[in-house]
Amino acid sequence: MRSWPSSRWMSSPGHTNPNPPGRPLTASLYVHVPFCVLKCAYCDFHSAPISDEPGMADHFAWAVGEGASHWAALGALDDVASIYIGGGTPTTLGPSLVSLVESVQRGARLVSDAEITVETNPDTTDPALAGRLIGSGVTRFSLGVQSFDDAVLRILGRCHTATSARRAVDALLDTGARVSVDLMCGIPGQTLDSWTASVEAALASGVGHVSVYPLTLEEGTPLAIAARVGEFDAPDDDLAADMMQAACELLGAGGLQRYEVASYARPGEESTHNSGYWTGRPYVGIGPSAASMLPAALFEAAIACEAWSDPGVAGVGKTLDSVPPGTSRVRFLRSADTTAFLRKPVGPPEEVEFLTPAQAAAEDAMLGLRLAEGITEELAERAGGTEILGTLEARGLVEHVAGRWRVTETGWLLGNEVFEAVWHAGTRRGLA
Amino acid sequence: MSQATHIRNFSIIAHIDHGKSTLADRVLELTHTVADRDMVEQVLDSMDIERERGITIKAQAVRVLYQADDGQTYQLNLIDTPGHVDFTYEVSRSLQACEGVLLVVDAAQGVEAQTVANAMMAMNAGLEIIPLINKIDLPAADPERVRHEIEEGLAIPADNAVLASGKTGEGVREALESVIALVPPPEGESDKPLKALIFDSYFDTYRGVVALVRVIDGRVSKGMKIRMMANNTVTDVEEVGVRRPANLPVESLEFGEVGYLITGLKDPALVKVGDTVTLAKHGATEPLPGYREVKPMVFTGLFPIDGDQYPDLRDALDRLQLNDPALIYEPESSHALGFGFRVGFLGLLHMEVVKERLEREFDLDLLATAPSVEYHVYTTAGEEVVVHSPQDMPEAGVIERVEEPYLRATVLVPPDYVGAVMELSESRRATFKDMQYLSATTVEMHYDIPLSELIMDFFDQLKSRTRGYASLDYEYIGYRTSKLVKLDILLAGKVVDALSFIVHRDKAYQRGRVLTEKLREIIPRQMFEVPIQAAIGGKVLARETVRAKRKDVLAKCYGGDITRKRKLLEKQKKGKKRMKNVGNVEVPQDAFMAILKVDE
C-alpha cells in the first residue's frame, strides 16, 4: 500500500479556537463517502464507483480525519451528539472505514450516549467488518433495502436481491447494534401488495427503525429518462399516497411509531442524528458535497484559517473575509469534487448561505414541522408563522394541540405545502 | 454632404422568410458597414425575440456607402422590413421613406401571399419595383418558373429580375447596381423650410425618444429649434445621426436623407410616428400626409400576475407604443384577474411579440386572456354596444343581433391542395368567393371568413393541411350578422370572466366540451376537487373534474443539505407564482389560451 506524503497535507496551522462562551456547542457530525458499487437507476446523490487506485480507501479515511481535526481545533466538535457516516455507500471503503470511524472521533468529545451511524447496502454488508465497526464505536446501521421485491429492485437498478437484503439485516442485528432499513414507495411497476409485503418483511426482520420515502424521478437519471420515453408509467401520486398511508398503519400496528414525516421507530430507537437536522442543531459536514451548518462566529473563525485562504483551492471561501452583519447561522457546502477533497481535505466551501435570525427561525419552524411532536407556539411566533399555520389548520393540514403546532395525517402527505407555506411566511416577514 | 443625386432610398420587401435580412447582411458586408467580427446572421434582427424566432419584427433602416461600378460613391438608405402579415404596417411606413423597393422572391417558394400584398403596396405608393429572385443556390430553385409567376401574377416585368443568393452573395452587387440605375434619387428642395417625416421611433432609457426620420425638404442639424406639427410642441435637436446600424452622430441631415434625431422630449406621447418635423419659426405650414391609423384586429386582456405591477404595465405600454404605433390599449378590470388592459393587436403574432417584449424589456410577468375580436351588439332597445371583451357582452335577453368582423382572405396554394383548403375553410364558416390560376403551379383562392375563426389556429391548420405550401393574406371587409353566444367557463362553481368566450351557436356545445377537457389537463391538481363546467346562460353543456391532490412530499434529505431542499420548495413556489389565483384555484397561464388550441 502506498503511503501518502503526510507532510504535504498536514500544513494547516493557524487554527484559532473561538472559544465560545459558556457551554460547548452541541453539534452533529456528518461524513459523506461518495462511493457506491454501481449507481442506482434513480440516484442523483453525489456518488460514483470507487476507483481501484490502490490506497484510495485509506487516503479517503485519512482525509476525513484531517477534516475532523480542523473542526476539532476550532472547537466545533467539543460536544458531539451524533455522527453519521453516509453516502454513497460507506462500506465500499472496506476495512479503511474502521480507521475512518476512529479518526473522526479522535479530536472530538462525544456525549455519553452519542449515536454513531454507518450507512450500508446489502451487497457491501460484511459481518466481519460490521463487527469491527461496532468495536470502533458504531452504535447503529442504516441499511438501504428499498424493497423486498426482486422485480422492483431490478427496476430501481439496485445491485442486491431481497434474499441478500434479509441476510444483511440479520448480520447487522447480530452485532447487537440498532438497525434501520430504508424503504421506497411510489416506484413504477410497484403494486400496493408488493409494497405492503416489503413493509411487513421489514417489520418481521426485527429492526427498530424504518424510513419510508416516496420515489422522486430526478431529471437526468436513467429511471426518469425511461419514464419519459414511455418505458413505463410515471409513478402515480394517488397510489404513492395510499402506500404511505398503508406503511403508517402497518408500522404503527407493529410498534414502530412515526416520529418524523419519513421515519418510524420503536420507542427509544429514534435517530438522534436525524432529529438534529429538524431541531436546528448545528452540524459539521466532511467530505465532497457535504453540507455544514454552524453559528456565525464559528464560521468566521474558519475563514481566518490559512487552509481556507489557499488561493490554489476553488471555492467562495477565499473571497470571504467576514460574515455579513446580522447573520445568525451559516450553511455551506464543499465542492462535490472528490479529487479536490482528497488533495485538500480542509478548504473553503463552494456555496455559502448566510441566514438572518428571522430566516433561521423560519427554517427551524419549517423543519420542526417534519417531526410528529411539531413545534412550540413560541417558535411558530418567532418564525412569523402563526397566521399561516392558522390557515393551514383550517385546510386540515396542521393541528394546534397542547401549546404545539403539528402536522395532521393529511398534512404528512402534503408536507411540501406546509413546509413551503411556513418558510415563505417567515422569510417574507424577514425581508420586510 | 452627399448630393441628392447620389442618394438612393429603398426598402427590401418580400413574403416571410424569403431572405430579406440575409440579403441585407450581404449588403452590409459588401459595403464594409459592419466589422467582420461583429457580423452575425441577420444582423439587423437585433431584438432577442427576432433572433430566437428567426424573423424580422421591426423594420430597420441602415445607411451604407457603396462604391458603384461607375466609380462614384453612393449613399444607400436601405430598410429591411418584416414579411409576416401582422407587421404589414411596418412595411407601409417604411415605403414612405423610399423611392424604390427590392421585391425579393424565393426561387423555390415562388410568389406567395405577402409577395402579392407588399408588391401592391409599393405600386400604390408609386415606387420603382426591382424584382429579385433569391436563394438561387437552393437545389429546388426554379428561377424561370418564378420569373413567370412574377410577370403573370403581379404584372411586373421580370425580364431583368436580379438573380441572387443571400447565402453565397451572388447577385448582390448586381442588385445594388440596379438600385442605382433604376431607383430615382430623392426629390426635394434644400432652400425650403425643413420638413421631415417620422417613420419610426423608439425609447432609449438614457436619451429619451429617438425618432427615425426621412428629410423631405430643407435640412435638420444639431441645436436647431424644431416643431412637431401634430401637437405644436417646440423642442431642441440634441443630436442628429445616421444608423450604420448603430447610431452614428452627424452634423446634419439634408433633404433626401434618412437618419435619426434625438430631442429633449421624454414623453412618448409628444413624438408621434407619422408626424412632420419642421422649424420652430418660419416652418412649413402644411404637414406631410402622414399615416393612416391602423385598426387592430384582435383584442386580449393583459394582466400583471402580480397586481402591484399595474402602474409598471401602463408605463411599459406607453413606451412600447412609441416603437409600435399599431398598439392600442385601454384599462380593463376582471373579477378573476384584477386590473389590467384590453390591448388591440394586428394579429396573433403581434400579440405574442408584444407580450414577450413587455415581459422582457420591462421585466413584467403578464397573463394574457384568449384573443377576441370587436363585436357590434344591437340591443332590443335599439342601442349599439361595441364589445371588445366577452365579459362585456350584454345579457342574451336584450340582444337583438350581433355582428362580427369579416375578412377577405387570399390563399395561395399549389393546385393539389385546393381540396384541403376548401375543407378547412368550410369548417371555419368561410364562404368561398372565387379562385384563379396565377400560374400553372399556384392557385389564388378568395374567401370571406369571420375574423374570430381566423384567429383560432386557422393559419397553423392551413399550413399543416397543405404541408406548408399555402400562404395567407387578408384584409378587413366589414361587419356581418352571425348567431353568436357567450360561453362561460366555471371553475369550482364560479364563472371565471377571463375564460368566457364568444362562439357561433352551432359550435358552442362542441367547443365547450373540448375546452373543458383541455382545461382538465392544464389545471394542476389542487388541495381540493375542482369541477370545470362550460355553460351558456346558466345551462351547463360540459363538465370535467380535476381531482384533489393527495401527495406532495420531498424525497430523502441527505446529510443536511437543507439549502437544496429549500431551493426545490422555492422553485415549486415560483412555478405557482406564474399561475393566477382565481377564487382559490391556481390557474396556469396556458389555461387562458386553451381556447385557441381547440382542434376540431
Ligand SMILES: Nc1nc2c(ncn2[C@@H]2O[C@H](COP(=O)(O)OP(=O)(O)OP(=O)(O)O)[C@@H](O)[C@H]2O)c(=O)[nH]1
Ligand atoms: N439556401 C439559402 N437560404 C437562404 C438564403 N437567404 C436566406 N436563407 C435562409 O432563409 C431563412 C430566412 O432568411 P431571412 O433572411 O431571415 O428571411 P427574411 O425574409 O428576412 O424573413 P422575415 O424577416 O421573417 O420575413 C434563413 O434560414 C436563411 O438562412 C439564400 O440565398 N439561400
Ligand code: SF4
Ligand atoms: S446506493 Fe444510494 S447513493 Fe449509492 S447509487 Fe444507490 S441510491 Fe445512490
Ligand SMILES: [Mg+2]
Ligand atoms: Mg427578416
